[in-house]
Amino acid sequence: MKTTTLSTTMLRAAGLMGLFVVVSVGLLVAVNSFTQPKIAEVERQVMLNTLNQVMPTRYYNNNLIEDMTWVTAPDALGTTQPMPIYRARLDGEPAGLVIETIAPDGYSGNIHLLMGVFADGRIAGVRVLSHRETPGLGDKIELRKDNWILSFNGRQLTKDNAHTWAVKRDRGDFEQFTGATITPRAVINAVKHTLDYVNLQGVRLYE
Amino acid sequence: MHNIYTSSPFAHNNSSVQKVMLQVQLAALPALVVHLLLFGYGIVIQWFLAVATALLVEYVMLKLRGRPLLPNMTDFSALITVTGLVFCIPPESPWWVVVLGSAFALIFGKHLYGGLGYNPFNPAMLGYAFLLLSFPAQMTQWTLPTELTGLHRPFWDTFQVIFFGLSTEPEIYTGATPLSLMRSGLHEGVSAVNVMMSPILGSGWFGLNAWAWVNIAFFIGGLYLLLTRTIRWQYPVGFLGALIITAWFFHTLNPDVYAPVSFHLLAGGTMLAAFFIITDPVSSSTTPYGRLIYAAGIGLLVYVIRNWGTFPDGIAFAILLMNIAVPLIDRYTQPRVVGHSR
Amino acid sequence: MSSLWQQKWQDYQDIAQKGLWNNNQALVALLGLCPLLAVTNNTVNGLGLGLATMAVLLTSNILVSLIRDHVPSEIRIPVFIAIIACAVTVIDMLMHAYFYTLHGILGIFIPLIVTNCAILARAEAFASKNPVDKSIVDALFIGIGFTLVLIVLGALRELIGNGTLFDQAWLLFGDVAQNWTIHLPDSYNPVMLAILPPGAFIALGLLIALKNLVDQKVKKTTLTAIPVEVKPTS
Numbered sequence: 001m002k003t004t005t006l007s008t009t010m011l012r013a014a015g016l017m018g019l020f021v022v023v024s025v026g027l028l029v030a031v032n033s034f035t036q037p038k039i040a041e042v043e044r045q046v047m048l049n050t051l052n053q054v055m056p057t058r059y060y061n062n063n064l065i066e067d068m069t070w071v072t073a074p075d076a077l078g079t080t081q082p083m084p085i086y087r088a089r090l091d092g093e094p095a096g097l098v099i100e101t102i103a104p105d106g107y108s109g110n111i112h113l114l115m116g117v118f119a120d121g122r123i124a125g126v127r128v129l130s131h132r133e134t135p136g137l138g139d140k141i142e143l144r145k146d147n148w149i150l151s152f153n154g155r156q157l158t159k160d161n162a163h164t165w166a167v168k169r170d171r172g173d174f175e176q177f178t179g180a181t182i183t184p185r186a187v188i189n190a191v192k193h194t195l196d197y198v199n200l201q202g203v204r205l206y207e
Numbered sequence: 208m209h210n211i212y213t214s215s216p217f218a219h220n221n222s223s224v225q226k227v228m229l230q231v232q233l234a235a236l237p238a239l240v241v242h243l244l245l246f247g248y249g250i251v252i253q254w255f256l257a258v259a260t261a262l263l264v265e266y267v268m269l270k271l272r273g274r275p276l277l278p279n280m281t282d283f284s285a286l287i288t289v290t291g292l293v294f295c296i297p298p299e300s301p302w303w304v305v306v307l308g309s310a311f312a313l314i315f316g317k318h319l320y321g322g323l324g325y326n327p328f329n330p331a332m333l334g335y336a337f338l339l340l341s342f343p344a345q346m347t348q349w350t351l352p353t354e355l356t357g358l359h360r361p362f363w364d365t366f367q368v369i370f371f372g373l374s375t376e377p378e379i380y381t382g383a384t385p386l387s388l389m390r391s392g393l394h395e396g397v398s399a400v401n402v403m404m405s406p407i408l409g410s411g412w413f414g415l416n417a418w419a420w421v422n423i424a425f426f427i428g429g430l431y432l433l434l435t436r437t438i439r440w441q442y443p444v445g446f447l448g449a450l451i452i453t454a455w456f457f458h459t460l461n462p463d464v465y466a467p468v469s470f471h472l473l474a475g476g477t478m479l480a481a482f483f484i485i486t487d488p489v490s491s492s493t494t495p496y497g498r499l500i501y502a503a504g505i506g507l508l509v510y511v512i513r514n515w516g517t518f519p520d521g522i523a524f525a526i527l528l529m530n531i532a533v534p535l536i537d538r539y540t541q542p543r544v545v546g547h548s549r
Numbered sequence: 550m551s552s553l554w555q556q557k558w559q560d561y562q563d564i565a566q567k568g569l570w571n572n573n574q575a576l577v578a579l580l581g582l583c584p585l586l587a588v589t590n591n592t593v594n595g596l597g598l599g600l601a602t603m604a605v606l607l608t609s610n611i612l613v614s615l616i617r618d619h620v621p622s623e624i625r626i627p628v629f630i631a632i633i634a635c636a637v638t639v640i641d642m643l644m645h646a647y648f649y650t651l652h653g654i655l656g657i658f659i660p661l662i663v664t665n666c667a668i669l670a671r672a673e674a675f676a677s678k679n680p681v682d683k684s685i686v687d688a689l690f691i692g693i694g695f696t697l698v699l700i701v702l703g704a705l706r707e708l709i710g711n712g713t714l715f716d717q718a719w720l721l722f723g724d725v726a727q728n729w730t731i732h733l734p735d736s737y738n739p740v741m742l743a744i745l746p747p748g749a750f751i752a753l754g755l756l757i758a759l760k761n762l763v764d765q766k767v768k769k770t771t772l773t774a775i776p777v778e779v780k781p782t783s
Contacts, residue, residue: 009621009623012621013621013623013624016619016620016621016624016628017624017627017628017631020628020631020632021631024631024632024634024635027635027639028635028638028639031638031639031642031643032642035642035643035645035646038646038647039642039645039646039649042646042649043649046649046650105394105395107394107517108517134343134517134518135343135741135744135745136341136342136343136344136741137343137344137347177344178344178347178348179343179344179346179347179348179383179387181383181391182391182394182395185395303738307740315751337742340741340742340745340747341739341740341741341742341743342738342740342741343741345738
């Protein structure tokens with residue numbers, strides 16, 4: 001008799017657990033089904049906002065996120081991995097590019113950058129996506145901490161001004177940070193190499 | 208009648224502690240003189256600032272904790288703490304740097320743990336780590352030696368720089384320390400030998416830079432402490448030994464990427480740590496064998512942090528890390544009592 | 550009838566005082582310290598995590614209290630865990646959808662609410678033994694107590710370590726909060742240690758010390774005021 005009671009209790013418990021699991025999973029599926037599209041939309045919006053920081057909306061009218069391709073250029077982009085490149089067009093004509101690039105020689109590891117370049121070779125903007133530089137020294141490359149990263153805006157790279165792409169200590173145009181010279185050097189070099197690559201490739205990147 | 212509980216060694220007027228502390232101060236004198244000659248008057252102003260802070264903090268904290276002022280304030284331990292700290296900070300850093308650092312060292316490093324004797328960490332190094340993490344920009348810019356810049360700043364000017372931040376040409380006056388230069392040089396692919404020959408590192412009296420001379424002065428003071436038996440030999444021997452062996456090993460492995468032994472011995476806070484900081488009996492191991500392990504551990508960690516860490520000098524972090532390891536070291540190095548097995 | 554309500558009111562007050570002060574999950578129980586220490590480098594982050602934790606606590610307390618008579622005790626723990634995990638996942642998804650950037654900053658600590666012992670502890674110690682109304686009050690005040698500590702800790706650390714207050718408030722409150730940030734004057738040099746991990750431990754230690762100090766003072770005054778009979782500590 002006792003075994004029956006035990007098995008009934010066990011069965012009842014198992015059934016109840018099962019019921020809970022089913023209800024929980026059902027709830028999760030329901031919530032997921034209506035948050036999923038919202039998340040995708042916000043994700044897209046956030047990405048577009050990031051891209052627009054380095055490529056203002058008034059300069060293009062195509063779908064920037066969709067008009068994307070991958071490029072592999074280890075010397076210029078600091079990585080052997082293919083990097084995304086977004087093409088901005090105004091009425092179908094090339095307006096500018098947004099490129100992800102990496103400064104591989106930061107003080108502590110890679111510095112991921114996003115940079116926008118107008119079709120005429122001027123820089124539209126540069127932002128740091130992620131980095132591990134020392135807090136208080138190298139992290140002035142973030143726009144939240146310092147305006148330094150804005151000093152790239154509008155710059156071009158030509159044969160004549162290549163030497164000005166350096167910090168002031170190296171007789172260039174850019175401010176350095178007290179206590180951290182490696183970080184700004186790394187960022188400047190990465191932007192310079194990427195810009196050089198973009199200039200060399202020219203319209204090919206829009207195809 | 209209140210019972211007064213005291214613990215050994217039942218010395219009534221703290222005279223032995225005072226004597227030791229004064230001897231340590233005396234031994235730091237050569238370094239102070241060299242520092243003064245090479246980096247200007249900054250260190251004197253910083254020292255007075257630190258001592259004033261220490262007196263104030265000790266007074267307030269002892270009052271708050273309800274402890275008697277007299278034996279606690281005259282044991283000179285706070286003086287040693289802030290003196291150690293003063294030698295670590297850039298001589299012309301703003302006044303609040305040394306004030307905050309001294310206050311943090313004494314409040315968080317000593318009093319909150321229950322006062323002298325109960326602190327697991329070396330207070331001076333805790334204060335320095337606090338400053339380095341909190342104000343990295345101020346802490347990594349060192350006043351350049353006067354004979355390098357050719358500018359002997361008068362006392363009054365130094366005073367103004369420290370208190371009001373008035374400086375005419377900061378770019379000329381300050382720069383990176385040899386350790387920072389080595390780090391950034393190696394990072395950018397310059398070989399260690401070439402970094403050693405750069406103007407800041409390679410020039411000075413007899414071809415030794417100012418930082419090296421301060422280290423030599425500390426070494427001389429340290430020898431005095433050793434001879435008078437104020438400090439135990441295990442500390443400097445263990446620390447310098449470990450540092451020399453690791454530095455030699457890596458330098459032999461690849462002289463381009465790893466600086467020579469002499470560089471590590473005469474840069475940063477090496478000698479200050481070896482004879483004045485890690486010898487603090489409160490926060491270090493209490494067994495003879497343990498002291499050797501403790502000191503060697505610091506030497507090894509200093510090398511590791513200098514080469515692969517985020518900050519140029521790893522003295523403070525190395526000491527704090529080994530401070531935490533002290534209970535473990537003590538546990539496994541208890542001398543065997545005669546007639547007992549372990 | 551009125552005395553019954555009075556009794557209830559008394560109970561609620563009791564629960565509230567325990568949740569906010571006497572049994573504060575962060576300062577007394579020392580539960581949920583990992584997220585507490587990790588995200589409080591900023592007031593808004595602290596508030597965000599606090600609200601998320603409170604929402605989970607509320608859901609789990611209500612559900613556990615509702616089913617408390619229908620679940621055999623052998624399987625109550627797995628059931629509680631299922632409820633908490635489910636609530637955390639739902640809140641994670643909702644925050645992902647509606648507070649996208651904040652969700653990104655709080656990152657792993659939202660899903661990790663599931664491991665916050667405070668929530669399972671309240672389910673087991675309170676909600677499974679009390680009616681729904683009391684469980685709601687308990688969840689609210691435990692949650693508020695925890696959130697307040699997060700806010701104070703975040704504000705303290707942000708003010709000292711960054712020289713600002715309510716920085717990035719728009720992450721939680723939307724575009725109206727764009728200008729809510731309060732900046733200390735430029736001459737203030739932020740003590741960066743405060744927003745680094747050691748600062749979290751030091752600040753929390755100081756808060757706990759402050760609470761103990763207040764308790765001690767209160768105890769002293771009540772002790773001198775009325776001769777209290779010695780109660781056995783339970």
